[in-house]
Amino acid sequence: MSPQQNDLYLVYSMTKSASVTAHAALNRAVGRGAEVRHVHCMGHWQAGEMQKIVSRDQPTSGTNQLISDPLADLRRQIDYAQEMTERVSSARAGGRRICVVSGVREPVAQALSAFFNHLSCFFPDYLRYDAVHQNFERILADVFRSYLDAHALARPPASPLERLLQGHLFLCTDWFERELDSTLGVDVFASPFDHERGFVLHSQPGMECLVYRCEQLHEALDAGLRRLTHQNNLTLGRRNAADQKPYGDLYNRVRDTLWVDEKTLDALYATPYMAHFYTPPEIERFRGKWAANGASRQRGT
Secondary structure, eight states: OOOOOSEEEEEOOTTSSSSHHHHHHHHHHHHHTEEEEEEOOOOOHHHHHHHHHHHSOOOHHHHHOOOSTTTTHHHHHHHHHHHHHHHHHHHHHHHOOOEEEEEOOOOOHHHHHHEEEEEEEETTTHHHHHSTTHHHHHHHHHHHHHHHHHHHTTTOOHHHHHHHHHOOOGGGHHHHHHIHHHHHHHHHHHHHOOTTTTEEEETTTTTTEEEGGGGHHHHHHHHHHHHHHHHHHHOOOOOOGGGGGHHHHHHHHHHHHOOOOOHHHHHHHHSSSHEEEEEEEEHHHHHHHHHHHHHHHHOOO
């Protein structure tokens, strides 16, 4: 069966989960004329949280020295979420098949990549700061770690900047419940995940959903999209990667020296998300990666 132009192809995935790569490959696979969309947020919870941030008072003048129009991006996301929700509802009402593609990623790496993807919203002159401030990567690592600790441990934001970070960046560990399940009724936890192949294809009436792991991106996404689209003319490129961005060098320096508190790792890794998509040995390797950086830094090595 070849892709039907009446189908709605929807890359509906958490941020920084190779969704731009998936969107480009899917466009090439199904050909011109097919409807292929890309969205990160349609769920009422996340859209509601973003709306709360937008509705609050503007940040303090001290914060505005660092933040450039911090609410504009949130307003755009809210509007687009509403547009895509209406489009999906229309497709369902018209009896169209919906083909969903969604990625998963280890939560610290995903959060760090999302943080840098929004860096210009919070530090519009980050390249200048990096040029004139020694060890600017440590400042950014501290800001990121504070955000990650607050989110993972459910601590209230300690500053307007942290509150805005929480408004833009959401942890991936509960993304599927708050997005895919609540909007489309797809429960990815209802059937086992294939850790060896790195993807699984969920099927239900009127809908198919491909879930792939970023850690096996090229093999998993290639094989998964072939099964979803029944097409072999796939070409996977590498799109929107952090090291291809202007902040690439700074991102690499933060990533390579970042450490994460054990309590935060405990909270992130003791989740149904991690237990479902990753094996215990894989989780321990992730823990060792982020905790080991902290031990090395404390030793001064």
